[in-house]
Amino acid sequence: MRLLLLAPPGAGKGTQGDRLAARLGVRHIAAGDLLRAEARAGTPHGDQIADYQARGDLVPDQIVFDVLLPAVVEAAARGGYILDGFPRTLPQATAAAELGARLDVTLDAVVYLYAPDAVLTRRLLARAGQEGRADDTEGVIRHRLEVFAETTEPLVAYYRKRGILVAVDADQPPDSVTEQIQARLSELTLPSNGLRRSRLCARIRRWAWMIPRLPS
Secondary structure (H helix, E strand, O other): OEEEEEOOOOOOHHHHHHHHHHHHOOEEEEHHHHHHHHHHHOOHHHHHHHHHHHHOOOOOHHHHHHHHHHHHHHHHHOOOEEEEOOOOOHHHHHHHHHHHHHHOOOOOEEEEEEOOHHHHHHHHHHHHHHHOOOOOOHHHHHHHHHHHHHHHOHHHHHHHHHOOEEEEEOOOOHHHHHHHHHHHHHHOOOOOOHHHHHHHHHHHHHHHHHOOOOOO
16 A cells, blocks of 8 residues: 655654554655654755754755655555655645656555644644654744645645545544544545555455454
């Protein structure tokens, strides 16, 4: 399965990405983690990435593609991927779609996690205190949420028009979010690509049995 998690900072896409990857047997590719690793490595791209992240700005498209593309292609060849944090703008999405079609790594579905800004800010400030993340100050958080609203939310309409979007409320316990993702993916029209479609259906059905039902 090839799945994109689209969500503002603090919506829990990292947690859900790990769960989805484990249950579907594919790799979770977190764009932010790869970019931070590149920044720590001190490469020429890494130095530029560090500057952008310190300001809370988006890293330029070409740098992101250079860092992410090898990981996405490798994961697709091994059975699929759960990608989070990219694309984040409409031009990135259209460029990624064209490139994905050429390389046969096209998305099957997009999960959009949403929550109120107040909830997201509270979560990010708590994480900053726990992990000592210098890029999660209150001012930078506010700026990051503004950047998301301006540049990333148009992707919701884009993917909905393509018929591959499912939206899930992230302002609830992680187990509930996971269960809702599973239910919405099961309702989505899956790829009509023969064996690939049947394997994807089978994986989602197995996943449905693995998720514990919450008490009513």
